[in-house]
Amino acid sequence: MYPKMTINLTYYKDNVRYMTQLLKRQGIRLVPVTKVFRAAEALVDILNQADIDMIADSRIMNFKEMKTDKQKMLLRIPMISEIEDVIRYTDVSLNSELEVIEALNKEARRQKKIHQIILMYDIGDLREGIYYKADDVSWLLRIKALKNIKLLGIGTNLTCYGAVIPTQKTYKKLFEIKERVERIIGYELKVISGGNSSSLPLVMDEKLPSFINQLRMGEALVLGRETAYGKDIIGMHQDVFTLDAEIIELKMKPSKPEGKIGVDAFGHRVRFTDRGMIRRAILAIGKQDIGLDQLKPPLGVTILGSSSDHLIVELDNENYKVGDQIHFGLTYGGILSLMTSPYVEKNYVLSTNLG
Numbered sequence: 001m002y003p004k005m006t007i008n009l010t011y012y013k014d015n016v017r018y019m020t021q022l023l024k025r026q027g028i029r030l031v032p033v034t035k036v037f038r039a040a041e042a043l044v045d046i047l048n049q050a051d052i053d054m055i056a057d058s059r060i061m062n063f064k065e066m067k068t069d070k071q072k073m074l075l076r077i078p079m080i081s082e083i084e085d086v087i088r089y090t091d092v093s094l095n096s097e098l099e100v101i102e103a104l105n106k107e108a109r110r111q112k113k114i115h116q117i118i119l120m121y122d123i124g125d126l127r128e129g130i131y132y133k134a135d136d137v138s139w140l141l142r143i144k145a146l147k148n149i150k151l152l153g154i155g156t157n158l159t160c161y162g163a164v165i166p167t168q169k170t171y172k173k174l175f176e177i178k179e180r181v182e183r184i185i186g187y188e189l190k191v192i193s194g195g196n197s198s199s200l201p202l203v204m205d206e207k208l209p210s211f212i213n214q215l216r217m218g219e220a221l222v223l224g225r226e227t228a229y230g231k232d233i234i235g236m237h238q239d240v241f242t243l244d245a246e247i248i249e250l251k252m253k254p255s256k257p258e259g260k261i262g263v264d265a266f267g268h269r270v271r272f273t274d275r276g277m278i279r280r281a282i283l284a285i286g287k288q289d290i291g292l293d294q295l296k297p298p299l300g301v302t303i304l305g306s307s308s309d310h311l312i313v314e315l316d317n318e319n320y321k322v323g324d325q326i327h328f329g330l331t332y333g334g335i336l337s338l339m340t341s342p343y344v345e346k347n348y349v350l351s352t353n354l355g
């Protein structure tokens with residue numbers, strides 16, 4: 001069935017191994033993030049065999065079905081309305097609200113568990129976390145007193161909302177937070193969770209400050225690249241996930257629509273230049289599956305537009321015919337939406353010639 005996504009398990013395994021070893025040499029533990037592929041079992045199985053302690057995801061629903069003996073880390077700050085499931089299905093959660101932490105403590109006591117938390121600090125990216133200049137002393141003392149909560153460490157998240165790139169200067173703020181928190185609570189924090197795939201350039205330059213001992217990574221493992229500058233990492237696979245979509249119409253047609261022009265199927269005004277007759281193909285995939293800017297077409301194929309169920313491309317050669325498939329690379333957002341679409345077949349393969 002098409003559209004068909006091909007997921008190369010060997011490539012993913014290679015990427016996980018490459019990254020665990022790269023980080024290990026610098027005393028950093030990798031926490032792989034599974035949210036982009038909805039914690040698909042075949043990929044989680046690879047993580048089960050890897051040299052890691054924890055698997056991270058942002059959704060409780062993914063943890064409910066996850067089969068693993070690794071610890072489970074919830075990335076998104078818990079909703080008060082899901083606290084019972086957070087305690088039941090996860091071991092560690094990232095947190096930034098005392099109200100939520102108190103609710104976790106109460107529920108953990110009810111379920112006779114100790115729940116571990118990583119307290120998030122915002123050092124400038126402005127997504128989650130206690131703002132680093134805020135007064136957190138009373139919070140820390142309160143958290144320390146909670147019987148069913150263990151403060152495992154502190155963390156930060158960068159290059160998500162504010163596109164702030166991790167640097168040694170930015171990490172100085174986190175170091176000062178670590179020192180202060182340890183002074184207030186009176187013991188050494190076990191985990192300093194320094195960020196995500198955007199911290200990789202510092203790691204590769206051996207400039208990641210040594211107090212950081214954990215990184216949470218999703219994109220680097222599926223796309224073989226860092227996310228601070230978007231560069232591929234040599235030695236990793238960029239094509240763990242690819243897509244094939246089928247051509248259902250292929251005709252020579254004008255490049256410019258004819259008649260009075262209004263708005264397209266999604267209410268957008270569109271503009272065309274007349275480039276004469278062109279070779280146009282329609283593929284059976286659309287916005288319901290993936291946004292058109294999330295597909296990376298092969299050489300000789302240019303994406304012109306899409307509607308809910310159709311993707312229109314221009315072909316600059318005669319190599320294709322109706323019924324053929326076109327093979328696309330994918331962005332992170334593309335993998336996310338295709339994995340979430342029930343209309344897209346998922347084909348898990350092992351690569352035999354590499355490994």
Ligand SMILES: *Cc1c(COP(=O)(O)O)cnc(C)c1O
Binds near residue numbers: 033058094157196217
């Ligand atoms: C998604 C997420 C990550 C992983 O980010 P990548 O860019 O995919 O490495 C790390 N931390 C948090 C809090 C996240 O939500």
